[in-house]
Amino acid sequence: MGAATRKKVQRKFKIRGYTLKVEALDEILSFLSHFQDAEDEAIDLLLDELENESLKSSILDKESVHRVVSLLLEAEAAVEETPGAISTRSALRIVDAFLMSKFCYDPIKKIFYENTGRLAIHGDASAKSALYRNRFLLLFQRLSRDQHFSKPAFDTEMSHFGSCEISPIQSLIGQTGKRWVMGVISQLEDGHFFLEDLTASLALLHQQYKITTGFFSENTIIVAEGEMFLDGIFQVSTCGFPPLEDRDESLASLSGLDFFGGGTLTREETLRLAGLEKKAVNDMFVILSDVWLDNEETMGKLATVLDGYENVEVVPSLFIFMGNFCSHPCNLSFHSFSSLRLQFGKLGQMIASHPRLKEHSQFLFIPGPDDAGPSTVLPRCALPNYLTEEFKKYIPNAIFSSNPCRIKFYTQEIVLFRQDLLYRMRRSCLVPPSPEETSDPFEHLVATITHQSHLCPLPLSVQPIIWNYDHCLHLYPNPHTIVLGDRSEQKAFKYTGIMCFNPGSFSNESTFVAYRPCTQEVELSAL
Numbered sequence: 001m002g003a004a005t006r007k008k009v010q011r012k013f014k015i016r017g018y019t020l021k022v023e024a025l026d027e028i029l030s031f032l033s034h035f036q037d038a039e040d041e042a043i044d045l046l047l048d049e050l051e052n053e054s055l056k057s058s059i060l061d062k063e064s065v066h067r068v069v070s071l072l073l074e075a076e077a078a079v080e081e082t083p084g085a086i087s088t089r090s091a092l093r094i095v096d097a098f099l100m101s102k103f104c105y106d107p108i109k110k111i112f113y114e115n116t117g118r119l120a121i122h123g124d125a126s127a128k129s130a131l132y133r134n135r136f137l138l139l140f141q142r143l144s145r146d147q148h149f150s151k152p153a154f155d156t157e158m159s160h161f162g163s164c165e166i167s168p169i170q171s172l173i174g175q176t177g178k179r180w181v182m183g184v185i186s187q188l189e190d191g192h193f194f195l196e197d198l199t200a201s202l203a204l205l206h207q208q209y210k211i212t213t214g215f216f217s218e219n220t221i222i223v224a225e226g227e228m229f230l231d232g233i234f235q236v237s238t239c240g241f242p243p244l245e246d247r248d249e250s251l252a253s254l255s256g257l258d259f260f261g262g263g264t265l266t267r268e269e270t271l272r273l274a275g276l277e278k279k280a281v282n283d284m285f286v287i288l289s290d291v292w293l294d295n296e297e298t299m300g301k302l303a304t305v306l307d308g309y310e311n312v313e314v315v316p317s318l319f320i321f322m323g324n325f326c327s328h329p330c331n332l333s334f335h336s337f338s339s340l341r342l343q344f345g346k347l348g349q350m351i352a353s354h355p356r357l358k359e360h361s362q363f364l365f366i367p368g369p370d371d372a373g374p375s376t377v378l379p380r381c382a383l384p385n386y387l388t389e390e391f392k393k394y395i396p397n398a399i400f401s402s403n404p405c406r407i408k409f410y411t412q413e414i415v416l417f418r419q420d421l422l423y424r425m426r427r428s429c430l431v432p433p434s435p436e437e438t439s440d441p442f443e444h445l446v447a448t449i450t451h452q453s454h455l456c457p458l459p460l461s462v463q464p465i466i467w468n469y470d471h472c473l474h475l476y477p478n479p480h481t482i483v484l485g486d487r488s489e490q491k492a493f494k495y496t497g498i499m500c501f502n503p504g505s506f507s508n509e510s511t512f513v514a515y516r517p518c519t520q521e522v523e524l525s526a527l
Contacts, residue, residue, distance in 0.1 A: 005032065005039065012043050013060070018050070023062035031069045037278065041271045046072065048267065091273075091280070092318065094364060094399050095261040095406040097379040097472035103257055104130075105137040112257055119468040127467035128460075136184060136198065138453060138476055139221050140166075143182060143242045145249065149223070164225070170199035172228045181234070182223045182242065185216065185430070193430065195224065195234065202234045212240030213437045214448040217428040218459045221452060241451035244496050250477035259476060262408030270411055277410035280518050282314040288512040289322040289418060289485035290368070290505040293343035294336075298507045301527050303350060305512065310354040315361050316514070322418040322485040323368020323403075325383075327507070330372040337372065337387065345390030352394040363398040366405050368418045368485070377464040378419075378456060379404060379472045404455055404473060409517045415475065417455050418485035419463075421445060428462055442491040446500045449482070450475060481520065483513075492522040 009028055013020055020028070028046065035042040049068045050060075102115040120127075143149050149164050164180045172179060183195035185204075194201040209226075216222065216239075224239035258264045265273065286309065292298045309316055326340055352358055365388070367373060367380050372387060382400040392398060404417040422445050433444045449455055455473040456463055465473065475482070482500045490504030490511040499520045504511030514523040 005029065008039070009043060012047065016047050016051075017058055018047075019059045021059065021061050024060045024065045027062050027065045027069060031073070034073065035271065035275065038271055038274050041267055041274070045267050045271055091276070091283075091410050092362065093262050093408040094401055095408065096382070097402040097404055097406075098381065098469065100261040100406075100472050101258060102468075102471045103259060104134055105141050107137060107140070110141070112254060114257070121466060121468070123467040131465070131467045131470045132184060133198065134470065135452075135454065136221060138474065139242045140182060141253075142245050142250070142453070142476070143223070145245065145253065146243050148243070149180070166223070168199045169195065169197045169202055172202065172234070175228055178225060178227055178237075180223065180225050182221065184221045185218050187218050193218070195222070202228070205233055205235050209236045210238045211431060211434045212447075213434055214241050214444055214451060215425045215429045215433055216431050217425065217457070218430065220448070220457050241448070244451060244478070247478045247480075247497070254477070259474070260408065260413050260479070261406055262413065265411070273410040277412065277518060280410065281516075283317045283409070283516065283518060284314075285318045285320060285515045285517065286316045286512065287320040287322070287416075287483060287485075287503045287515060288506045289503045290324055290487065290507045291321050292327040292507040293325050293347055294340065295327050295507060299346070299350070301506070301510055302347075304527060306350065306354050306357060310356050315356050317360075318362045318364060318407075319357075320364045320366065320416065320483075322366045322416070322503075323371040325365075325368065325371055329370035331370070334372075340372070341387050341390055344387055345393070348391035348394030348398075358395065363395055364405070364407075365398065365400045366403050366416055366418050366485075368403070369420060375464075377466055379466065379469055402472075406479075412481070412517050413479040414481040414483065414517065415455070415479045416483045416485070419456065420487050421449075421456065421458075421484060422486050422488045424458060424462060428458055440491075440493075442488070442502065443493050443495070445484070446482075446493050446495045446498075449484075450478065450495060450498055450500075453478075481515075481517070483515075490524055490526070492524060494520075 103112045167179045183197040186194050186196045188194045222239050224236045226236040380403040407414040453476040484502045486502045487505045492501035501522050503513040510527040
C-alpha cells in the first residue's frame with residue numbers, strides 16, 4: 001500500500017474521531033489489500049462497524065481493529081465458499097419500465113420526492129405540462145451543481161471570472177449585455193422557434209451560431225449565451241446541452257433514492273457485489289435486434305448463432321432478443337397473429353434443442369416499434385401473452401419485458417432501448433450537427449440522449465410518450481451501459497465513461513453484439 005492510501009486512512013479515521021497506532025494502521029492496510037478497487041467503500045464499512053463496537057478508547061490498537069476486520073473477512077469468505085451463494089440468475093435483475101418509481105424535484109426545498117399516487121395511463125392536461133416541467137427541473141438541478149454555472153458565493157471581480165450564472169428568461173427584460181439562459185426549444189408559432197423556461201419564453205433568431213456536439217431538435221433543453229434586443233428577440237452566440245455530471249455526484253445528491261428501479265444497496269452490499277462482479281469474468285450477454293421470426297433466412301442465421309454458443313466452454317448468461325419480431329409491421333392491416341404465435345413456438349423448439357443453453361442461459365425479449373401491442377406510444381408494454389404462450393411451453397423461464405427495459409447486474413446498471421432513433425433524430429434536427437468534435441451521427445446521438453438524460457428527446461408529435469410515464473425514459477443518474485437497438489449501422493462508443501452500442505439489424509445485416517458486463521467489453525459480431 002502506498003503513502004497516499006496511508007494518508008487517506010488516517011484522514012478518514014481522524015474525521016470520525018479516531019487515532020491509529022502503527023500496528024492498527026498496518027492491520028487496516030492489510031484489510032484494504034483485499035479490496036484494491038473499492039478502498040473508499042471498504043474504509044467506510046470498517047468505520048461503520050467500529051462504531052457498533054464497545055471501544056475503551058478513541059486511540060485504536062491492533063486488537064480492537066483486528067476483531068472487526070476478522071468479522072468482515074469471514075463474512076466475505078462465507079459468501080465466496082458457499083456453493084451457489086449468488087448465481088448469475090440471482091445477480092441479474094430485470095426491471096420493467098412500468099414498475100419504476102416516479103420521483104419529482106421540488107425547486108423550493110431542493111430535494112426529490114417520490115410520487116406515491118396511482119399513475120393513470122391516460123393522463124389529464126396537467127400531466128403533459130408536468131412532463132416538460134419535470135424534464136426541465138431534472139436538468140436544472142444538475143446544472144446548478146456545476147461550478148461554471150453556479151451563482152458565485154461572493155460578488156467580487158474574481159467571482160465573475162469564468163462564471164456563467166443562469167438567468168431566468170423573465171429577468172432579461174430591459175437587460176443589456178451577455179446573458180446565459182437555459183430553456184427548452186419550443187415551436188409556439190408555426191415556423192417560429194422559442195426558448196422557454198418556467199418563467200417566460202423568448203424568440204430565437206435564425207442565424208449561424210456556435211453549437212456543441214449533438215442533435216438540436218424541438219423539445220431538447222439547451223444552455224445558450226446571447227444578448228437581448230429591444231424588440232424582444234434573443235440573439236444567440238453560443239449554445240449547447242447542459243453539461244454532464246459524474247454518476248457518483250448524482251448519487252450523492254439523491255439521498256439513497258432508487259431512480260433506476262433495481263433496489264437500493266447498503267455500503268456493505270455494494271462492496272460485496274462489486275467484488276463478486278469483478279470475478280464474473282465469464283458472464284456474457286448476447287444481444288440481437290430485428291429478429292424476424294417469419295423469415296426463413298433469419299431463422300437459419302439464428303440457428304447458426306445458437307449452435308456456436310452451445311459448443312463454447314462457458315455459455316452466455318443472457319440472450320437478449322429485441323424486436324421487431326416480424327418483417328411486416330403489426331398494425332391494423334396485419335392479420336397473421338396466429339402465424340406469428342406459431343413462429344414463437346418454433347423459436348422455443350429451436351432453443352430447447354440446445355440443452356446447455358436452455359439449462360444455463362436466460363432469455364429476455366423486448367418489443368420493437370412495429371411489434372404487436374396496444375399502440376406505438378412509449379414506453380411499450382411486453383409482448384401479448386397470446387403470442388408468447390407457445391414459446392413458454394419450451395422455455396418456461398423466459399422473460400418478456402417492456403421497451404425500454406433495465407437490467408441490474410450486481411452493481412452495474414444497463415438500459416436497453418429498441419427504437420429507430422438515429423434516423424428520426426436526424427430528420428427532426430433544426431440545425432446541422434457540429435462537425436468540430438465528430439462527424440459520426442451515432443456519436444451525436446449518444447451525446448444528445450446522455451446530456452438530455454432522456455432516451456427519446458423527440459417532439460411528442462414525432463414520438464408519442466405516455467405523459468405520466470415519461471420518467472421511465474430518464475437516464476439519471478447516468479447508467480453504466482446503454483444499448484440502443486437501431487436499424488442503422490452497428491456501432492460502439494464510450495462517452496464520458498458510459499458504454500453505448502447498437503447491435504445493428506440481425507435480419508438485414510446479420511450483426512449482433514457479445515457484451516461482457518464485468519469489463520464493459522463490446523464484441524461487434526457478424527455472420
